[in-house]
Amino acid sequence: MSARERILKRLRERADGPLEAPESEFAVVTGRGWTPEERLARFEHWIASVHGEVVHVSRADWTVRLAEVLRDKGVRRLALGRAHPVAAEARAALADGEVELVDADRDIESWRREQFELVEAGVASSQGGVAETGSLWLWPTPDEPRLLSLVPPIHIAVLDAEAIEDTLFDVMEGQDWAAGMPTNALLISGPSKTADIEQTLAYGVHGPRELIVLLRHP
Template sequence: MSSRETILKRLRERSDGPLTAPASDFAVVTGRGWDASERLARFEQLIGSVHGEVMHTTQAGWTETLAKVLAAKGIARLALGREHPVAAEARRALADHSVELVDVDRDIEAWQREQFESVDAGLTSTRGGIAETGSLWLWPTSDEPRLISLVPPTHIAVLDADSIEDTFFDVVERNAWAQGMPTNALLISGPSKTADIEQTLAYGVHGPKALVVIVRHTGEVPA
């Protein structure tokens, strides 16, 4: 019997009965009670405080906003997926533009150098946002691999305004992570940043120097 099996056997055969999980009070990490406008305002304020840019647009007009962002930032090569509705819609809208669309559904070894040296930006969808921390959460797939949000100098993320939750706990609960926890979830709070021993922040050292969040609204766009 291995040491692990011996320890587990002792735990199962405790003289005072089996162990039970203690009662947990999660009130401290949930129950903020913010309404949709408060969630959006908090999200924008916090992600903006760490150099994230937020652009508001309608569901129907978000690709026009995307085109303006690409032009304003001088992005010539944009990496994006194919199958996700965000990627598919972007491809259709940018078909007649001068931006080169870079396919990401390739083995990383086949285009690793290209990805690190000549791609200007990566476009991704998001699963939602977190108001309390000003964070995005992404669930990468083979169609939208994690590297397109972590490697290019600019990351452009598309977020639906009504998918912003109060806290990370609310994301976990409402998306049933306990029943199907993502194996590769990403939490993104602004561009890449690091700090030295004096706690001086530097941006873009280990990833994107810029993060642009295009927030899509089903109704009226806030002023």
């Protein structure tokens, strides 16, 4: 029996009976009742307030706008996955362009220097958004590892408008996070930022200096 199993066994055999989940009141973290339009407006307001940029696109032509963003930002090396539909569509649209497509589905040890020194942007799908805080939530996979959104100077996130929910609680409940979560779940609110001992806020010190959200509409 492992140490973990022994600890759990002792907890189950407590002298004062088995452990039970306490009753909790969650009303304070849900029930906003916003319309889809209000939800979108709040999401954009809050993510823009921390230097995030939202670009409204249609699902039909989002890759055209992606190419425009890459050109406007001077991106020549873009890291992305392969299997996810977002990555597959981006690869097909950029295959004949001037941007070098860098495979992200590799062991980090095989391309650490390339990722940290040469890649200028990373594009990745977002599972959804939180209107209340202007946040994205991502579940990294081997195809789209977490470093794809944490290391390149520019993080380009692709988010479907209908995947934005009112609060984080609504996301957790609606997506049934209790039934299973990945090793890493990322909540992203704007580009990387930090404040030193003098409380001077700086962006891009420990991660992306820019966050661009391609917000796809039907």
